[in-house]
Amino acid sequence: MTVLADLVVGVDGGSSKTDLVLADTEGRLLAWVRGDGTRPHREGMNATTDRLAQLGRRARAVAGLPADARVTVGGFFLANVDRRAEERQAAQQLSRLGVAERTVVRNDTLAVLRAGAPDGWGVAVVSGAGINAAGVHPRGRSARFLSLGDITGDWGGGLAVARAGLGAAVRAGDGRGPATALRRALPGHFALRSVEAVALAVSEGEIPMVALHGLAPLVFAAAAGGDTVARGIVLRLGDEIVAMVTALLRRLRLLRTPTPVVLGGGTLQNGHVLLPDHIRARLAAEAPLAGPRVLDVPPVAGAADEALLTAGAPATARRRLRETIAGTGPRSTEGL
Known part of the structure; x- marks a missing residue:
């Protein structure tokens, strides 16, 4: 697949499952994959962020893009990342793994807020x-x-x-x-x-x-x-x-x-x-x-919207992606 616009990822990590959408800054949904939940309090932050990086690579494969395709912004809204120090730790490790040029890490409740307000x-x-x-x-x-x-x-x-x-x-x-x-x-x-x-x-x-x-x-x-x-x-x-x-x-x-x-x-x-x-x-x-x-809409719509907003995408692109997410579902699931 040839993509002319920049790429973004939005991630809604719940306790039982994680949704990741790969899109471009024109608001086109390129892939939506689902994996295990985010449980750093039980499995450690390293294992959690490694799994998120793997999920991102799978999304690029589903979209027909190379594994090293550049992602401009990643919006990661993660359950069980409840304190500021945990958000900073997750952001540092995701940056080290090269998931995106810029990463935004928040608790998953804020994906719901962004999606609905x-x-x-x-x-x-x-x-x-x-x-x-x-x-x-x-x-x-x-x-x-x-x-x-x-x-x-x-x-x-x-x-x-x-x-x-x-x-x-x-x-x-x-x-x-x-x-x-x-x-x-x-x-x-x-x-x-x-x-x-x-x-x-x-x-x-x-x-x-x-x-x-x-x-x-x-x-x-x-x-x-x-x-x-x-x-x-x-x-x-x-x-x-x-x-x-x-x-x-x-x-x-x-x-x-x-x-x-x-x-x-x-x-x-x-x-x-x-x-x-x-x-x-x-x-x-x-x-x-x-x-x-x-x-x-699924909460991942809020994570994707935050990524587009951070990337400077226009409001038309943000509406387009939200409407697409509302009318579809994950195309690839694993580990559930």
């Missing part, structure tokens, strides 16, 4: 496998959470929903909790006969804990079907999201300012209405000037 400010929540949120003031000041899991008070995302659903199903069987359709709905995902068998398989290492994430859609489906226990889990997630949003609005002193609130990630962009409706109702009471909306 083009002016670049507001509050964004990512609820995928895990959960996080960040806020940016119109003047550029930002606020975020430490986001280290249970030890920093975090609960939410698909894995938390799945674990809560499994626990509630076990409690329903041993008499500690109310009856729930989750007892019947969950075991089949792992081709097992009971939720107790699933729990035992996890405790013995036969099923990785992260694999429980696959149960989250079943919990949402049970909630949509009217199961009281499943609904309670989904509403608890909504309450946590509202707590995050209102805390950020308060810290940034935006409670009295009309502020976009962008909701993204798999548990918010799954088509079920119970969770976003609950969030809207709670925010209407607690932060009436907040304007919540569920993101209507």
Whole structure:
């Protein structure tokens, strides 16, 4: 393929998967590939950045470009890169690997914000496998959470929903909790006969804990079907999201300012209405000037937009790429 414009990459690295788009500064999508999630807290930053560099090379191969094709800007929005020092470390290592002439590294929540609030400010929540949120003031000041899991008070995302659903199903069987359709709905995902068998398989290492994430859609489906226990889990997630949003609005002193609130990630962009409706109702009471909306494009669109903006691409190119991303999906997946 012959490309006359400069190349950019946009990367949305979640805890369970990473999307990378390769585009040019005219807004043409050249490749969209998907790989494993970004987990530097478990695997180390070297392994994480090496995998991102490999994903970039695969994107160039899919596009029919040479492996050393020059990339002007790389926008890397990565889960589990939560502190400024981690952003600097990731940027230094990505630069050393030559992924782009200029690299921008941010937490993945800001990809959701960029994708859903083009002016670049507001509050964004990512609820995928895990959960996080960040806020940016119109003047550029930002606020975020430490986001280290249970030890920093975090609960939410698909894995938390799945674990809560499994626990509630076990409690329903041993008499500690109310009856729930989750007892019947969950075991089949792992081709097992009971939720107790699933729990035992996890405790013995036969099923990785992260694999429980696959149960989250079943919990949402049970909630949509009217199961009281499943609904309670989904509403608890909504309450946590509202707590995050209102805390950020308060810290940034935006409670009295009309502020976009962008909701993204798999548990918010799954088509079920119970969770976003609950969030809207709670925010209407607690932060009436907040304007919540569920993101209507994959979060990688925000990472790609940041890369184009940094490269000086025109607004027409940015709109073109966003529209293309909204209407397509990854052309290559690996390692999932």
